Amino acid sequence: MPIHPYSRDLHTVGQLRVMERAALAALGISGQELMRRAASAALSSLRRHWPQLQQICIHCGPGNNGGDGFLLGVLAREAGLQVELVALSAAAHGDAALARAAWEAGGGKVQLWDIDGVLPAAELHVDALYGIGLNRAPEPAAARLIEQINHSGRPVLALDVPSGLNTDSGDCPGVAIRASVTVTFIAGKRGLHTGRAADQVGVLELATLGVPDSLYAATSPDAQLLVAAALPPRPRYANKGDNGHVLVIGGEHGMAGAARLAGESALRAGAGLVSVATRAGHVFALNAARPELMAHGVDGPQTLMPLLERASVLALGPGLGQASWGHALWLTALDANKPLVLDADGLNLLAREPRRFTVPAVMTPHPGEAARLLGVATREIERDRFAAARELAKRYAAVVVLKGVGSLVADPDGRLDVCPWGNPGMASGGMGDLLTGVVAALLAQGCSAWRAACLGVGLHARAGDLAAQRGERGLLASDLLAPLRELGNGMSGCGRDT
Ligand SMILES: NC(=O)C1=CN([C@@H]2O[C@H](COP(=O)(O)OP(=O)(O)OC[C@H]3O[C@@H](n4cnc5c(N)ncnc54)[C@H](O)[C@@H]3O)[C@@H](O)[C@H]2O)[C@H](O)CC1
Numbered sequence: 001m002p003i004h005p006y007s008r009d010l011h012t013v014g015q016l017r018v019m020e021r022a023a024l025a026a027l028g029i030s031g032q033e034l035m036r037r038a039a040s041a042a043l044s045s046l047r048r049h050w051p052q053l054q055q056i057c058i059h060c061g062p063g064n065n066g067g068d069g070f071l072l073g074v075l076a077r078e079a080g081l082q083v084e085l086v087a088l089s090a091a092a093h094g095d096a097a098l099a100r101a102a103w104e105a106g107g108g109k110v111q112l113w114d115i116d117g118v119l120p121a122a123e124l125h126v127d128a129l130y131g132i133g134l135n136r137a138p139e140p141a142a143a144r145l146i147e148q149i150n151h152s153g154r155p156v157l158a159l160d161v162p163s164g165l166n167t168d169s170g171d172c173p174g175v176a177i178r179a180s181v182t183v184t185f186i187a188g189k190r191g192l193h194t195g196r197a198a199d200q201v202g203v204l205e206l207a208t209l210g211v212p213d214s215l216y217a218a219t220s221p222d223a224q225l226l227v228a229a230a231l232p233p234r235p236r237y238a239n240k241g242d243n244g245h246v247l248v249i250g251g252e253h254g255m256a257g258a259a260r261l262a263g264e265s266a267l268r269a270g271a272g273l274v275s276v277a278t279r280a281g282h283v284f285a286l287n288a289a290r291p292e293l294m295a296h297g298v299d300g301p302q303t304l305m306p307l308l309e310r311a312s313v314l315a316l317g318p319g320l321g322q323a324s325w326g327h328a329l330w331l332t333a334l335d336a337n338k339p340l341v342l343d344a345d346g347l348n349l350l351a352r353e354p355r356r357f358t359v360p361a362v363m364t365p366h367p368g369e370a371a372r373l374l375g376v377a378t379r380e381i382e383r384d385r386f387a388a389a390r391e392l393a394k395r396y397a398a399v400v401v402l403k404g405v406g407s408l409v410a411d412p413d414g415r416l417d418v419c420p421w422g423n424p425g426m427a428s429g430g431m432g433d434l435l436t437g438v439v440a441a442l443l444a445q446g447c448s449a450w451r452a453a454c455l456g457v458g459l460h461a462r463a464g465d466l467a468a469q470r471g472e473r474g475l476l477a478s479d480l481l482a483p484l485r486e487l488g489n490g491m492s493g494c495g496r497d498t
């Protein structure tokens, strides 16, 4: 499928409603015609993915998503497919009522669903239950139907949004359709790229329904997808001093590996020099494991100060712990007022002693750390990841990477990008330490906090996808170090680099 020039743009439901009205005016067509175009795009997607299909069952909800389903039934029957149709409600309104009338006028039957209903046999199920209008968990009868569709063992084509997935947040308040393919209409949607989306959306296709580019150009999206990018090329005459000096501060007893991983990934992402301030007992092991790291034993502010003076960027927090040693280093490091990446216990200490940053700063919380920083339950973060990332960035005057499936990058002015790469194999110890080192290295090479966070998140996730090509289970953080270097030098990711 050709990539649409505005396929990076992600919108909210409110923006989509405005776009839909503007599209109708710009195209001079009726809502019914727009719905027919949606149905036609859905039929094309169905034929492309399942060309041999003969028999489908379409499940229609009470609104216009259901209307798309009724018109798909009309077009599919005209194309010679056998079509069963299940409806959640006895009647429809507006354009959906016209669509239902068109289905029934051609002899189409409607099986009215109830909680004891039996799912009709079909080679493929089409989910036209709820689209952007879903505003709460599906009712019991609809939930039962969704569960039966999910357990049917048959592929599912979702129209616009997999039913049960919140279009704005990517959260699922209840059960949700697990789609094989989702064909979404007119424009990209925030909730299709973060939170629970990865398990519900399947292959995602955008059908623009003939909406003119001018309309996209006139609509500033709420967020955008990150684009794959290599690091800026290096001048030939560069020397190690030109590429910055990262100081990793962390590695409390039992957590030396965190500091090492952050230091090594900073090297692999191109930092000129990397020092590690850690417990004295870890120095020998760190030097033996990676002699390119300059490991120093520090016992408090006095021994940390000279290292802070030589560093251009700090990576504060990997394995730092929250005890007196870590806390004393944390206070001294923040008082140095150097550009920094704050992660792990560096964030947990900030939650205890909040402050706004006045230097370029990138915070990299996972949802639990974000919850502590905002003083809310983790569930609240997942309920609206976009709002949480933006609130953190504004409150701490930092660029924030809210990690998770579909990591978000937000800046204090509200700008937000979404990472489309990564995989469940990356949910393992040390992956966050790697990201900290990469972002610190990019800051050290002169990137702004925003660009260091966006580039770093993209490189890290693409390296994870590359490393997971031989399996996600058992993926180790250090497996990403080689791909990080390749991708940083612009080699093809072989992964999902679109
Ligand atoms: N985006 C576009 O430009 C196009 C959109 N079309 C399709 O229309 C739907 C949006 O339709 P809408 O009627 O606004 O809402 P839904 O069909 O998604 O939802 C139906 C209706 O259900 C109610 N509702 C919400 N949540 C629940 C719930 N959990 N249980 C019961 N009822 C619920 C709510 O009142 C909704 O109004 C869009 O997704 C597209 O598929 C056009 O047809 C094509 C272009």
Ligand SMILES: [K+]
Residues within 6 Å of the ligand: 065, 127, 128, 129, 130, 131, 158, 159, 160, 161, 162, 163
């Ligand atoms: K749907």
